[in-house]
Amino acid sequence: MARIEIEHLTKMFGSRIALEDVSLSLEKGQIVGLLGPNGSGKTTLIKTLNGLLTPTHGSVRINDMTPGVETKKRVAYLPDRTALPEHMTTLQLMELYADFFADFDRQKAEAMAEDLGIDFNQTLKKMSKGTKEKLQLILVMARKADVYLLDEPIGGVDPATRDYILKTIISNYNEDAVVVISTHLISDIESVLDDVVFIKDGKLVLHKTAEQIREEDGKSVDQLFREVFRC
Amino acid sequence: MEWFFKNGIPIYTQIIDEMTMRIASGAYAPGDKLPSVRELAMDAGVNPNTMQKAMAEMERRGLVFSERTSGRFVTQDENVLRKLHEDLARTYLSELTEKLQKIGMDRDEIRNVVDSWLAEDNQEV
Structure with a gap:
């Protein structure tokens, strides 16, 4: 059974087509890069997988279930913008996550927060943009989920933190989970990816392993991306 | 130790080249225990499946061998x-x-x- 099964998914916003006839099956044990330029439909796809948006046509299944209460227990989602209450401190947010998610490993979250020098008593409101992103990623990665949906996890952080985040993703790798990372910062993450999915104007244009791209195309994922999406 | 990867070449073959070099140069001596796949993957910043594939190929070539419970070691075969x-x-x-x-x-x-x-x-x- 695929962890994520998308069949002929179309999503319209009014008359605008955000996703058009996307079919994609993702197995466990993979780190998948969901790559596309701004506005290509990455966030729409992730929100649909997470049940925040519903398909106009077609279907989305997580662990063979329609996204809903049950799948949210198994899906760790990092949204593309802060969705947490700004007045809460690191410590309070960890308590919130521990309350909400049975699979949240608080010790792990605290250890990661210490590694990144995050103040446990600071409120989200007072944190820099980068620190906020780090904390949110920690909360998400400290869950032991079946599916991780990371929408632009490395966009707003410095290169050293980026390395730490990628190492965190690698060290958290488990063969029962699938990790989907959406980004346009491809060269930073491409060595971490098993599979690469390109979407362009709401359509899926490529689904290959990263090693296949290097072997068959003789290119880095980043080089291929620049070709496919040349403006 | 630093890892560098070139564009457009499969990463697993580059890992094999690098690890082979480390064995040849004695950075990993004969009989040394290698770090786990996960540790090596983290160190190199690569996908654990890719590191696993490289290790499997090095095993096939006889450069390393694994002991079921204790891990993977550099060959001592002269x-x-x-x-x-x-x-x-x-x-x-x-x-x-x-x-x-x-x-x-x-x-x-x-x-x-x-x-x-x-x-x-x-x-x-």
Whole structure:
């Protein structure tokens, strides 16, 4: 059974087509890069997988279930913008996550927060943009989920933190989970990816392993991306 | 130790090259226990499946072997290690001769220039 099964998914916003006839099956044990330029439909796809948006046509299944209460227990989602209450401190947010998610490993979250020098008593409101992103990623990665949906996890952080985040993703790798990372910062993450999915104007244009791209195309994922999406 | 990956070449083959080099140079000595796949993957910043694939291929080539419970080790087989050094030497020599031929040198000239290079006492070898 695929962890994520998308069949002929179309999503319209009014008359605008955000996703058009996307079919994609993702197995466990993979780190998948969901790559596309701004506005290509990455966030729409992730929100649909997470049940925040519903398909106009077609279907989305997580662990063979329609996204809903049950799948949210198994899906760790990092949204593309802060969705947490700004007045809460690191410590309070960890308590919130521990309350909400049975699979949240608080010790792990605290250890990661210490590694990144995050103040446990600071409120989200007072944190820099980068620190906020780090904390949110920690909360998400400290869950032991079946599916991780990371929408632009490395966009707003410095290169050293980026390395730490990628190492965190690698060290958290488990063969029962699938990790989907959406980004346009491809060269930073491409060595971490098993599979690469390109979407362009709401359509899926490529689904290959990263090693296949290097072997068959003789290119880095980043080089291929620049070709496919040349403006 | 630092890892560098080139564009457009499968990462697992680059890992094999790097690890082979580390074994040949003694950075990992015969019989040394290697870090776990996960640790190596983190260190190199690569996908754990890719690192696993590289390790499996190195095992197939006899450069490393795994003990079911205690991990993966560098081979102590002298024949394998000798062959490793020979293979690497041949690779480097073919690169060198190819470059020298490209600038128009023939076999004798190459032999002479290598000899005189080695004879210069300011060299490390």
